[in-house]
Amino acid sequence: MFDLLNYDFFQNALISTILIGISCGLVGTYIVAKRMVFISGGITHASFGGLGFAYYMGFAPLLGAAVFSVLAAWGILFLSENRKVREDSLIGIFWSAGMAIGVLFIYLTPGYAPNLMSYLFGNILTITFGQIVLSILLCIFILVFFALFYRPLFYIAFDKEYSRTLHIRVNFLETGIMLIIALCVVLCMKLAGIILVISYLTIPQAIAGMLYQNFRQQLLASALISTLGSVIGLFVSAGLKIPSGATIVLCFLLFFSFTWLVRRFKSRS
Structure with missing residues (x-):
């Protein structure tokens, strides 16, 4: 299995x-x-509209997905902040609109769109060097963003109104984090696919929440669990020749089940 490390694609x-x-x-x-799990789901599925539109127009699908993701993130944040439409309604609107637009443009495009299947279910072995560069830049940006604004983000995550009394730039930080979520969704498509990408943003974090109460510890544990589960899932999927995205998610679920059982056993004893 480790012989795969000799290949560039792996x-x-x-x-x-x-x-x-x-x-x-x-x-x-x-x-x-901050209990924004379904917001990330709405952004994820809205990006499918960008994939379909980009494929129809003949340019890079990831670029179209990025544009639609950012627009969906901004739309949900702006409209819900101004209380024009309820947030849960907005998520449903962007979720269904993105999927509908994607399906429509794929249908209108002559021929078959085989490459789009990798965006739905993930195919990490098709990742290019350019996408790695983008992942490096995004990872560095996220690390710097959380290092600079850790305390304000902590306040906003648990009490948004209290954060305003401390003169924290809530709108600026929320706009930044929504942009980051949108970009994470786009770059995660090749790994887990649109259908499974939401698990990347929830399961490792749920495990970290069972292990630690401190927010800083949760950040570190979540990043470690997410990385470890991804690497194990990648090697297992390559060894068994099964889809990488689904295998990684199943690894997360095994970690979650094991952690939950251990905690339950300890609480009983």
Whole structure:
């Protein structure tokens, strides 16, 4: 199995897995703490509209997905902040609109769109060097963002109104974190696919929440669990020749089940 490390495509997959694991681990901790899980789901599925539109127009699908993801994130944040529409309604609107637009443009495009299947279910072995560079830049940006704004983000995650009384730039930070979520979703597509990407932003964070109460410890544990589960899932999927995205998610679920059982056993004893 480790002979695969001699191949460039697997090296690309491994590097990308580690970078995405760290990025999603950190961002997902904020998402879970602020109870924004379904917002990330709405952004994820809205990006499918960008994939379909980009494929129809003949340019890079990831670029279209990035544009739609950012627009969906901004739309949900702006409209819910101004209380024009309820947040849960907005999530449903963007979720269904993105999927509908994607399906429509794929249908209108002559021929068959086989490459789009990798965006739905993930295929990390097709990751390119350019996507690795983007993952590196995003990972560095996230690390710097959380290092600079850790305390304000902590306040916003648990009490948004209290944060305003401390003169924290809530709108600025929320806009930044929504942009990061959108970019994480796009870069995670090749790894887990649109259908499974939400698990990357929730399961490792749920495990970290069972292990630690401290927010800083949850950030570190979530990034570690996300990275470890991704790497193990990648090697298992390559060895068994099964889809990488689904295997990684199953590894997360095994970690979650094991942690839950251990905690339950300890509480009883």
